[in-house]
Amino acid sequence: MHPALREEMIQVFTEFYDGQYYVLGKSVEQFETEYAAYNKVKHCVGVSNGLDAIYLSLKALGIGPGDEVIVPSNTFIASVLAVSYTGAKPIFVEPNELTYNIDPKEIQKAITPHTKAIIPVHLYGQAAEMPEIMAIAQENGLWVVEDNAQAHGAVFDGKITGSFGHLNATSFYPGKNLGALGDAGAVTTDSLEFYDNIKSLRNYGSRVKYHNSEIGHNMRLDELQAGILSLKLQHLNDWTVKRQQIANWYLANLKDCNSIHLPYTHPQASHVYHLFVIRSQRRDELQEYLRQNEIGTLIHYPIPPHLQEAYRGLGYQQGDFPIAENLAKTALSLPIWPGMTEEMVEVICGYIRKFQDS
Numbered sequence: 001m002h003p004a005l006r007e008e009m010i011q012v013f014t015e016f017y018d019g020q021y022y023v024l025g026k027s028v029e030q031f032e033t034e035y036a037a038y039n040k041v042k043h044c045v046g047v048s049n050g051l052d053a054i055y056l057s058l059k060a061l062g063i064g065p066g067d068e069v070i071v072p073s074n075t076f077i078a079s080v081l082a083v084s085y086t087g088a089k090p091i092f093v094e095p096n097e098l099t100y101n102i103d104p105k106e107i108q109k110a111i112t113p114h115t116k117a118i119i120p121v122h123l124y125g126q127a128a129e130m131p132e133i134m135a136i137a138q139e140n141g142l143w144v145v146e147d148n149a150q151a152h153g154a155v156f157d158g159k160i161t162g163s164f165g166h167l168n169a170t171s172f173y174p175g176k177n178l179g180a181l182g183d184a185g186a187v188t189t190d191s192l193e194f195y196d197n198i199k200s201l202r203n204y205g206s207r208v209k210y211h212n213s214e215i216g217h218n219m220r221l222d223e224l225q226a227g228i229l230s231l232k233l234q235h236l237n238d239w240t241v242k243r244q245q246i247a248n249w250y251l252a253n254l255k256d257c258n259s260i261h262l263p264y265t266h267p268q269a270s271h272v273y274h275l276f277v278i279r280s281q282r283r284d285e286l287q288e289y290l291r292q293n294e295i296g297t298l299i300h301y302p303i304p305p306h307l308q309e310a311y312r313g314l315g316y317q318q319g320d321f322p323i324a325e326n327l328a329k330t331a332l333s334l335p336i337w338p339g340m341t342e343e344m345v346e347v348i349c350g351y352i353r354k355f356q357d358s
């Protein structure tokens with residue numbers, strides 16, 4: 001994506017450099033306005049990264065020690081770390097085995113008198129079942145913070161991710177569908193009160209310079225990153241269409257490959273294919289075979305959060321979340337980026353078929 005944007009990117013950098021205004025200036029404000037509009041919400045606050053976006057959202061909701069927050073058992077560690085930062089306890093809930101997104105029926109079972117919030121994650125780029133999750137939250141008086149780091153532009157029932165929850169966090173880490181040239185993130189919301197609170201929390205708990213009304217943080221979005229993001233946002237929908245096209249090539253090419261489990265999209269959801277994740281019972285062998293043939297793949301994610309050393313204190317064991325554990329053993333992310341050609345997809349699929357027949 002970047003070679004085609006080189007001149008425009010350098011133009012953004014030159015303006016930033018000559019402008020001599022590096023923190024919380026007009027580029028951040030402009031990007032916040034643009035991203036709120038893209039995400040069909042009233043407000044956006046640019047922040048330092050996705051983890052901080054989730055953390056600041058939970059903090060604005062007043063979540064802290066003694067509270068429980070529901071998170072998927074198969075998410076990236078950041079969704080869970082943000083809960084830990086507040087002092088609350090993460091409660092893991094298994095995903096649907098087809099979509100890999102948090103299962104609303106399982107959420108219901110995990111609710112206790114201590115539950116305060118749910119963090120659905122639109123994993124791999126597919127929108128989670130938000131209408132049902134919002135209904136469960138409403139019935140039980142819970143907050144919802146979407147983790148939209150992987151699904152910029154995805155929709156469920158025609159409504160865009162990052163616009164369902166009371167607060168919605170996203171990441172613009174370079175590898176995301178919309179990525180900065182460094183760390184960046186945002187919180188989106190329709191609530192003026194939460195917007196105002198997070199704006200203060202990201203900047204030392206200050207609304208007026210040197211007047212601090214609460215114990216805040218330095219979790220701001222950089223001017224330079226905001227300028228780059230405004231430029232790249234103009235291309236996001238085109239890139240999404242390309243990702244979907246590439247995914248369709250893979251799906252068509254591998255549909256008869258019966259040792260491979262292909263991604264499934266819920267009929268009401270769209271998928272923006274941040275990742276194209278297949279499953280194989282011989283995953284490690286397949287990954288090694290592809291590596292030998294110069295095809296790079298990754299595993300998202302090899303260890304579920306409840307089995308991470310960092311969370312040993314929670315006392316979970318192997319077998320506690322079998323769906324997440326099985327995904328960790330079988331999932332493999334194939335190459336996908338907006339510049340990929342059909343020929344590249346054919347070559348990769350050719351090796352996968354050859355592996356299957358071997």
Ligand SMILES: *Cc1c(COP(=O)(O)O)cnc(C)c1O
Nearest residue numbers: 049050051076078079149171173
């Ligand atoms: C990338 C990611 C994050 C964290 O974003 P950073 O900007 O790297 O802090 C959180 N949740 C999910 C699901 C992610 O993929």
